[in-house]
Amino acid sequence: MAEFRLPPNSRIRGGVTHRAPAGAQEVRTFRIYRFDPDSGENPRVDTFELDVSGCGPMVLDGLISIKASVDSSLTFRRSCREGICGSCAMNINGINRLACTTSMHELGREIRIYPLPHMPVVKDLVPDLTQFYAQYASVKPWLQTETPPPPDRERLQSKEEQEQIDRPAACILCACCSTACPSYWWNSDRYLGPAALLAAYRWIIDSRDEATGERLDALEDPFKLYRCHTIMNCTDVCPKDLNPAKAIAEIKKMLIERQS
């Protein structure tokens, strides 16, 4: 059920302010969600005034600079710094995006950073994605076939068939979409969420896959699929310009069409 208020242990209390050093040239104010699991205290929002004149242009550069020069305990995931690993997904100025592909200059002087919304927090900006990954696994994101492959070559696709799955297959599982979805906030225990459904769609329309019927059967459920109310936050935030909302609409259409 929809729980609009945060539980008591999740409400944000106070925070620490780190002032910029004297003589700073270009100061930006980072307000960053902090949670330390060892302290037993509630989460807080710390303020960091950072001189960004010496660091790279992206939000991730700012975070790395804070960790290196102000507070080494600041915890966040990052890896590729070029938008392909999906590790540094977080809520930046109210919208889910990748810290590594978001320029500080498009955000203004104040940059507010929270973990992906409505997720269990491991520490600071690191959410627990266990359930998100389990939902991805539940759509069986691999090729399923009955017929044996051709003895002398791979299972081939036409160019058009490949183009069908080109975009959906580019998902990096950063979880920006699912954690931007209010339906997922309120029903993540039963609604699969846009990322898992986009993955399901990618295999449903794969010309080589032979489990299309079973895949559709598995999704024909009031919660797994039909909690999508076309709010469109998923497509709005996807850092790879993919379209989970359209994928879900297409699955819904296929379920209707196969009834006739």
Place this chain on the structure above:
Amino acid sequence: MAERPTSPHLSVYRMHRYTLLTSVLNRATGLVLALGLLVLVYWLMAVAGGPLAYARAAALLGGGIFKILWLALLAVFAYHLCAGLRHLVWDSGRGLERAQSRASAYLVLIGSAVLFAALAAWLLTGRHA
């Protein structure tokens, strides 16, 4: 170790974003229209209750405060209708690209305002009678 906190959602997400704004408005207007049905039920019961009951209801519902309520319900209806048509198009698999849904959000907001203004003008100038 203490239980993991839930990260903030409604309090940090950008609620005036075109996606959320149109969706929340659609839900809210739907709720208001459902409540408005109660007034319709009262009116229908008054119609069934004979001339005296109807005269009493007509006097009550035609009163000053209700005139404002009717206008509000009209605005709510105009928005819910336009937003519903947008959902109908979406359900056919069309208009779901990001630029399209952004454009249709503004279309719904402006379209429903125009529809409301037209309906209100028509009712208030008495041309319908």
